[in-house]
Amino acid sequence: MKFAVIVFPGSNCDLDMFHAIKDELGEDVAYVWHDETNLDGFDAILLPGGFSYGDYLRSGAIARFSPIMKAVEEKAAAGVPILGVCNGFQVLLEAGLLPGAMRRNANLSFICKQTRLKITNRTSLFTNSYHETDTITIPVAHGEGNYYCDDDTLVSLKANNQIVFTYEEDVNGSVANIAGIMNEQGNVLGMMPHPERAVDALLGSADGLKLFQSIVKHWREQHAITS
Numbered sequence: 001m002k003f004a005v006i007v008f009p010g011s012n013c014d015l016d017m018f019h020a021i022k023d024e025l026g027e028d029v030a031y032v033w034h035d036e037t038n039l040d041g042f043d044a045i046l047l048p049g050g051f052s053y054g055d056y057l058r059s060g061a062i063a064r065f066s067p068i069m070k071a072v073e074e075k076a077a078a079g080v081p082i083l084g085v086c087n088g089f090q091v092l093l094e095a096g097l098l099p100g101a102m103r104r105n106a107n108l109s110f111i112c113k114q115t116r117l118k119i120t121n122r123t124s125l126f127t128n129s130y131h132e133t134d135t136i137t138i139p140v141a142h143g144e145g146n147y148y149c150d151d152d153t154l155v156s157l158k159a160n161n162q163i164v165f166t167y168e169e170d171v172n173g174s175v176a177n178i179a180g181i182m183n184e185q186g187n188v189l190g191m192m193p194h195p196e197r198a199v200d201a202l203l204g205s206a207d208g209l210k211l212f213q214s215i216v217k218h219w220r221e222q223h224a225i226t227s
Contacts, residue, residue: 001219002028004042008063013049020196025212034066044081044215045072047088059102059144060090069095081125081215082188086142089190098183098190100149106173110143115193116168117179121161125218126189129210135168136207138193145192147174160184165191
């Protein structure tokens with residue numbers, strides 16, 4: 001399986017994401033610069049955290065217009081797994097690939113700490129390896145991680161089982177303590193916590209590794225050869 005790590009000007013978690021896939025997951029991975037226009041040959045797309053274009057307009061608002069995003073949108077429509085973490089989540093929201101918007105943290109301060117997450121959808125392609133795990137430990141590092149959506153959207157997210165992760169306690173003011181959501185099709189996930197920073201016990205937690213293992217498991221099941 002081959003992963004693409006999209007790199008925007010200002011990305012700063014691309015190295016962590018690359019390490020998680022290559023060294024911890026053991027799968028093929030390559031960086032893709034934001035001005036590329038083709039993602040052929042990749043089986044999963046990863047949008048890392050950071051401060052794309054310096055967040056000068058609004059987090060993810062400029063990156064959404066990068067040339068590579070047309071290819072990302074095409075891959076999303078084709079059912080390819082796409083994961084956006086932190087700033088990557090913000091880019092997916094700005095691109096309309098996920099519903100809702102991101103606001104400043106409720107305390108108006110940058111938050112960097114380990115958080116406990118509840119897995120609210122264990123059957124998604126991103127969580128199928130967690131089994132009966134109730135909570136996991138994944139770090140956050142953001143200033144604009146306060147997820148917002150209107151009441152109708154929240155009802156829809158719950159009805160369609162699109163809420164994948166919630167914070168065990170209020171971290172940043174997010175509606176319903178939402179930490180991660182996916183699209184209705186189930187192949188695009190955006191989350192503020194950083195699973196790529198939780199792939200080895202030396203980092204404080206290895207709970208994030210199963211998210212990437214889930215993607216690989218799903219891909220192998222989809223591409224299994226049966227006779």
